[in-house]
Amino acid sequence: MGLDALTKLVVDALEELKADDIRVLNVKGRCSFADAMVFASGTSDRHIKALANNVVTESKKAGCQPLGVEGLDVANTEWVLVDLVDVVVHVMLPQTRDFYQLEKFWSAPPSDG
Secondary structure: OOHHHHHHHHHHHHHHOOOEEEEEEEOEOOEOOOOEEEEEEOOOHHHHHHHHHHHHHHHHHOOOOOOEEEOOOOOOOOEEEEEOOOEEEEEEOHHHHHHHOHHHHHHOOOOOO
């Protein structure tokens, strides 16, 4: 599955369960482990788990087995990460997303040093 199709699948899976503030960042050439990152917020730990589970379910249906999922087995989790190799999905509570500001980090221009 191509990058655009996989990214669309992820966004559609998140939208299906009403994720908030979905953002896609192209990180190709900025990191060695993914070409895109998708960020989304959920309203509670149960919501972010459901969102991440839907991403996993839909990706498996499309023949894309996740490399790993972190945070689903954590009680009262604030962040679930789904690694789809080319696309890394971060589903977080809004306050966690604001605290870590990963979108800002990955959007920053690369340093020369």
